[in-house]
Amino acid sequence: ETGVTQSPTHLIKTRGQQVTLRCSSQSGHNTVSWYQQALGQGPQFIFQYYREEENGRGNFPPRFSGLQFPNYSSELNVNALELDDSALYLCASSLALAGARNEQFFGPGTRLTVL
Amino acid sequence: GENVEQHPSTLSVQEGDSAVIKCTYSDSASNYFPWYKQELGKRPQLIIDIRSNVGEKKDQRIAVTLNKTAKHFSLHITETQPEDSAVYFCAAIGGGGTSYGKLTFGQGTILTVHP
Numbered sequence: 001e002t003g004v005t006q007s008p009t010h011l012i013k014t015r016g017q018q019v020t021l022r023c024s025s026q027s028g029h030n031t032v033s034w035y036q037q038a039l040g041q042g043p044q045f046i047f048q049y050y051r052e053e054e055n056g057r058g059n060f061p062p063r064f065s066g067l068q069f070p071n072y073s074s075e076l077n078v079n080a081l082e083l084d085d086s087a088l089y090l091c092a093s094s095l096a097l098a099g100a101r102n103e104q105f106f107g108p109g110t111r112l113t114v115l
Numbered sequence: 116g117e118n119v120e121q122h123p124s125t126l127s128v129q130e131g132d133s134a135v136i137k138c139t140y141s142d143s144a145s146n147y148f149p150w151y152k153q154e155l156g157k158r159p160q161l162i163i164d165i166r167s168n169v170g171e172k173k174d175q176r177i178a179v180t181l182n183k184t185a186k187h188f189s190l191h192i193t194e195t196q197p198e199d200s201a202v203y204f205c206a207a208i209g210g211g212g213t214s215y216g217k218l219t220f221g222q223g224t225i226l227t228v229h230p
Contacts, residue, residue: 104149
């Protein structure tokens, strides 16, 4: 058990709606990264949060936004949902030491379906 | 940014045989290379990793090799068992610029081990 938890497990939304996904990082970890995994593909990096600040972003539009809280848990928000946003959303936590970021442990994911 | 290519996309072996999956990466500053195993409907699980200052690492039936000059790394599974059947992803963490701290995944290899 990695200790990373995500909620909800599954979610169904319609086009144009907004969604918030949540992630609790593993105890002692200070960095959370979010990934989108479409069916049959590898996870794609969305963004990373380190000590409550965004620290790197992938090729995702601004309607994908996030937060990290003082306890290092995190939220992923997606506005104006599109059909292509349907995917498994994974968060991964890690401990950044002296600028080195490594050993990311994944949560179980949230399966988002957009109708 | 970093680009990771993974081959083969599917691999079918008989129980007891060895399996080898190969990946190449583009960012010479990448310094950490994890391998993840993902079973259907589950989270990616870290099975082994290697850092850029090491050429080979072994953990029981699993080994990873890294050739920094050629920018490729490989996963070797010996004495395969049916429970090794899953999708395997290689990944690289960028060492600088826009790739820093970000996991870039390969496309995945579907490994099937026949009893």
